[in-house]
Amino acid sequence: MDSSSVTFWDGWPLKCSTGGRGSSMMxxxxxxxxxxxxxxxxxxxxxxxDLLALGVKGEDIVVLSNHPEKTSKQFQVTALPRYDxxxxxxxxxxxxxxxxxxxxxxxxxxxKRSIPYYLGLVELAFIRQVPVxxxxxxxxxxxxxxxRSWVGWAFKRSLACSVRDAGSLQFLL
Numbered sequence: 001m002d003s004s005s006v007t008f009w010d011g012w013p014l015k016c017s018t019g020g021r022g023s024s025m026m027x028x029x030x031x032x033x034x035x036x037x038x039x040x041x042x043x044x045x046x047x048x049x050d051l052l053a054l055g056v057k058g059e060d061i062v063v064l065s066n067h068p069e070k071t072s073k074q075f076q077v078t079a080l081p082r083y084d085x086x087x088x089x090x091x092x093x094x095x096x097x098x099x100x101x102x103x104x105x106x107x108x109x110x111x112k113r114s115i116p117y118y119l120g121l122v123e124l125a126f127i128r129q130v131p132v133x134x135x136x137x138x139x140x141x142x143x144x145x146x147x148r149s150w151v152g153w154a155f156k157r158s159l160a161c162s163v164r165d166a167g168s169l170q171f172l173l
Contacts, residue, residue: 026060027051028095028130030121032103034065034082041074043102043136048075062091064121089124098125102136102164106151108143115147122154134161139168 029047032040044063051061058076065071068079080087092098098121105118125132134155142148148171155161155172163169 024060025056025097026062026091026095027056027097027099028088028091028125029061029063029099030082030118031064031101032105033063034067034071034079040103044071044075047099047102047135048077062095064088088121089128092125092128092130095125095128095130097159098122098130098132099135100132100137101134102138102162104138106137106139107141108147109141115142115151119150119154122158126157131159132157134158134163136162136164137168138164139171142171 029044031044033044048058048061052058059078061075061077063071063075063077063079064082065079066082068081071077071079080091100118100122106115108115122132132154139151142151152172163172
């Protein structure tokens with residue numbers, strides 16, 4: 001592992017939250033899933049494999065997806081429409097953890113809506129008092145000073161985080 005990443009995959013957040021392996025735990029996962037982007041789908045596959053290895057049941061992994069039926073079938077998880085705020089709010093009320101990531105979600109170059117969408121989900125989790133893990137995040141570029149501050153604030157409030165490159169780590173320092 002290089003020095004630019006921080007890992008939580010020793011299972012600490014899951015053991016801390018559930019009392020140990022095998023306990024029932026609902027985890028909501030947000031990212032750019034269900035858009036047939038090979039890289040993002042590979043991230044989701046690795047994340048699901050890690051969660052299953054830690055004892056989380058497939059039906060307790062709830063993924064926000066552009067194509068929930070396809071995501072559910074492909075990864076053997078529960079999936080919800082990524083823009084159904086009512087269902088997301090309800091699910092956060094039952095979830096023990098929100099995992100945000102991975103990929104280059106937190107940038108304002110390809111879309112001005114990306115950061116508000118993903119950090120909006122993080123804010124909803126904070127409101128519902130659900131711990132947040134930032135997973136494999138590639139940060140930036142972020143041109144807006146306000147959005148840069150919001151990203152930093154969200155990372156500081158998160159239970160754990162990992163970034164995928166040295167530039168993303170530098171962004172946070």
